[in-house]
Amino acid sequence: MCRTAVAWCAEINARKYSETQAIADDRLAVERDVLRPLPSVRLEGRRGASRKVDKLSTVRM
Numbered sequence: 001m002c003r004t005a006v007a008w009c010a011e012i013n014a015r016k017y018s019e020t021q022a023i024a025d026d027r028l029a030v031e032r033d034v035l036r037p038l039p040s041v042r043l044e045g046r047r048g049a050s051r052k053v054d055k056l057s058t059v060r061m
Contacts, residue, residue, distance in 0.1 A: 013024040
């Protein structure tokens with residue numbers, strides 16, 4: 001990332017937000033202990049199963 005982008009992120013994440021009255025960097029520091037890794041990108045489930053979608057966007061097996 002370029003230096004200007006890093007500086008911009010630091011500036012934005014250090015300000016207090018009007019709705020939450022919280023600073024993003026502070027909230028992340030508190031929440032980091034309870035965050036877990038994201039699941040695998042590969043979805044679990046049947047592979048190759050065909051499905052039809054009707055005009056109402058209803059999925060049918």
